[in-house]
Amino acid sequence: MKHTRWYKNRVFYQIWPRSFADGNGDGIGDLWGVLEKLDYLKELGIGGIWFSPLYPSPNADCGYDISDYKDIAPEYGGMAAFEKVLEEAHKRDMKVIMDLVVNHTSDEHEWFRKSRERIDPYTDYYIWRPAGKNNRLPNNWDSHFEGKAWSWDEVRQEYYMHLFAVKQPDLNMDNHFVREEVKNIMDFWLSKGVDGFREDVITFISKKEGLPNDRLLPVFRGIFHYNHGPRLHEYLQEFKHEVLDRYDCVTIAEAPLVSPRKALEYVDEDGSNDFDMMIQFQCMCGNCLFLDYIPTPFSLRRLKYAFSSWQRKLNGKGWNLLYLENHDHPRVVSRYGSEQYRVESAKMLCASYMFQQGTPFVYQGQELGMTNWYPEHISEYEDVQTLNNHPNWPEEKRLKLYHRASRDSARTPMQWNSEDNAGFTTGTPWFHVNENYREINVADQLQDKDSVLAFYKKAIALRKKLAVVKNGVYREYMRLSGKVYMYTRTDGMHKLLVVASYSEKPVRVSPAFCTGFTKTYFDKNNCVLFNYPVSENGAAFTMRPYEVRVYYCDHL
Numbered sequence: 428m429k430h431t432r433w434y435k436n437r438v439f440y441q442i443w444p445r446s447f448a449d450g451n452g453d454g455i456g457d458l459w460g461v462l463e464k465l466d467y468l469k470e471l472g473i474g475g476i477w478f479s480p481l482y483p484s485p486n487a488d489c490g491y492d493i494s495d496y497k498d499i500a501p502e503y504g505g506m507a508a509f510e511k512v513l514e515e516a517h518k519r520d521m522k523v524i525m526d527l528v529v530n531h532t533s534d535e536h537e538w539f540r541k542s543r544e545r546i547d548p549y550t551d552y553y554i555w556r557p558a559g560k561n562n563r564l565p566n567n568w569d570s571h572f573e574g575k576a577w578s579w580d581e582v583r584q585e586y587y588m589h590l591f592a593v594k595q596p597d598l599n600m601d602n603h604f605v606r607e608e609v610k611n612i613m614d615f616w617l618s619k620g621v622d623g624f625r626e627d628v629i630t631f632i633s634k635k636e637g638l639p640n641d642r643l644l645p646v647f648r649g650i651f652h653y654n655h656g657p658r659l660h661e662y663l664q665e666f667k668h669e670v671l672d673r674y675d676c677v678t679i680a681e682a683p684l685v686s687p688r689k690a691l692e693y694v695d696e697d698g699s700n701d702f703d704m705m706i707q708f709q710c711m712c713g714n715c716l717f718l719d720y721i722p723t724p725f726s727l728r729r730l731k732y733a734f735s736s737w738q739r740k741l742n743g744k745g746w747n748l749l750y751l752e753n754h755d756h757p758r759v760v761s762r763y764g765s766e767q768y769r770v771e772s773a774k775m776l777c778a779s780y781m782f783q784q785g786t787p788f789v790y791q792g793q794e795l796g797m798t799n800w801y802p803e804h805i806s807e808y809e810d811v812q813t814l815n816n817h818p819n820w821p822e823e824k825r826l827k828l829y830h831r832a833s834r835d836s837a838r839t840p841m842q843w844n845s846e847d848n849a850g851f852t853t854g855t856p857w858f859h860v861n862e863n864y865r866e867i868n869v870a871d872q873l874q875d876k877d878s879v880l881a882f883y884k885k886a887i888a889l890r891k892k893l894a895v896v897k898n899g900v901y902r903e904y905m906r907l908s909g910k911v912y913m914y915t916r917t918d919g920m921h922k923l924l925v926v927a928s929y930s931e932k933p934v935r936v937s938p939a940f941c942t943g944f945t946k947t948y949f950d951k952n953n954c955v956l957f958n959y960p961v962s963e964n965g966a967a968f969t970m971r972p973y974e975v976r977v978y979y980c981d982h983l
């Protein structure tokens with residue numbers, strides 16, 4: 428099947444189903460709710476939806492612990508509702524991709540139940556090891572969410588590996604029966620008509636032979652023995668040749684700790700092309716070191732370095748996935764922008780990434796400039812990752828860290844209007860609604876031509892209209908500035924320039940001087956997107972707090 432790379436012309440929207448829209452009033456977001464909102468997404472200019480997991484799950488990790496890969500959870504509406512959403516999305520020319528979580532399953536999956544009882548062929552579906560002397564763990568690796576990477580199973584009387592929560596045992600991908608299952612699952616959804624997968628921590632699926640101890644510090648201990656493991660390419664190629672190549676689909680890897688150079692081993696379009704795009708984490712490290720839980724002051728230079736190195740190094744070889752938010756990180760306005768200048772900074776951040784080369788993803792609520800959530804008590808948090816971070820610290824200290832770092836901030840219900848529960852549900856919401864929903868919601872922003880939502884709509888439309896955004900050469904200016912991000916996209920006659928201030932203080936810039944664009948280029952009529960009125964025609968100007976301007980000209 429010809430691979431048309433349709434994803435290069437679209438903007439995706441990520442739905443985290445539990446908190447998007449509740450259609451039946453039980454307090455949990457569902458596919459009936461999604462159905463009602465498809466026109467909203469279409470209006471926004473969205474051409475594809477990524478669904479975080481919709482499968483049956485005990486929800487130890489909000490759906491990333493799957494107990495049945497070939498069904499849709501009843502609370503989300505079951506298979507019938509999914510098929511309807513798929514059909515209606517396709518009618519509106521929106522693609523649909525699923526989350527494929529095959530590094531691990533739920534411990535309540537039938538495979539695990541049979542594996543712990545050594546029922547074939549499931550006996551070796553997971554990574555089991557006997558206890559060492561004095562009950563020693565098989566190795567010293569850490570899990571990402573809950574202590575060490577091994578838990579004892581009373582039934583089988585062995586340890587099993589879990590790189591995430593205790594209830595998320597890792598599959599043994601070296602077992603060919605397991606790979607057959609994965610291919611089967613892929614085929615099941617693709618033949619149903621879905622358009623591809625976002626593959627959860629897929630770079631972790633091949634563990635180093637012998638599972639050796641690691642000398643790294645805690646938290647990441649083990650990661651270099653299972654990230655980009657020895658047989659990863661081989662397995663990916665198997666999935667590709669035996670299943671994915673038969674469909675015109677997209678495959679996206681979630682890839683922690685990957686550099687652009689490493690990424691090219693996977694996304695090079697002339698090479699093995701294991702994936703079409705990768706979700707890298709460098710752009711998530713503007714105010715932390717590797718993890719949100721290791722905070723640092725915000726550094727625009729670090730963020731710009733991440734943006735630009737991916738733009739430069741993938742150019743002409745692979746394709747970037749552009750994002751600023753997803754369900755695993757706090758809200759970007761609260762991280763890289765300013766809650767005080769919420770509207771201005773949300774728009775500025777939008778233009779910062781929307782005109783780079785690649786396929787942009789917008790996470791639910793990002794298009795409204797939703798902000799972090801600041802509960803008063805630890806007990807209000809839900810997320811397994813959050814609650815296991817420094818569980819022994821005093822409450823106040825934990826709360827301060829979680830306010831800043833918790834992904835629960837991105838999981839509060841979508842704010843549809845200023846009515847009860849932000850219009851998310853007519854029942855009791857499963858999770859806290861952010862109190863600011865009266866000021867930040869879809870209904871109000873639809874009425875306001877200067878809203879963050881209106882800005883996103885314009886930015887997406889512009890991106891789709893201007894060919895230079897797809898193919899133009901990317902170049903960054905003022906690289907050393909800690910306040911301004913400036914880049915151009917050019918191809919022959921077409922010139923697009925984005926200049927964005929990440930400061931609440933005024934900053935003087937002279938883009939004509941840096942870029943060599945003529946003075947006439949900076950005619951105010953060429954300013955096609957902005958978050959403050961632009962009245963001057965000057966080629967040098969003072970930027971207001973979190974100001975952004977996008978200039979475009981096709982005849983100079």
Ligand code: NOJ
Pocket residue numbers: 488491528591627628681754755
């Ligand atoms: C990455 C997912 O995005 C995250 O939400 C999940 O907790 C882990 N992988 C484990 O599946």
Ligand code: CA
Pocket residue numbers: 449450451452453454455456457502
């Ligand atoms: Ca519901």
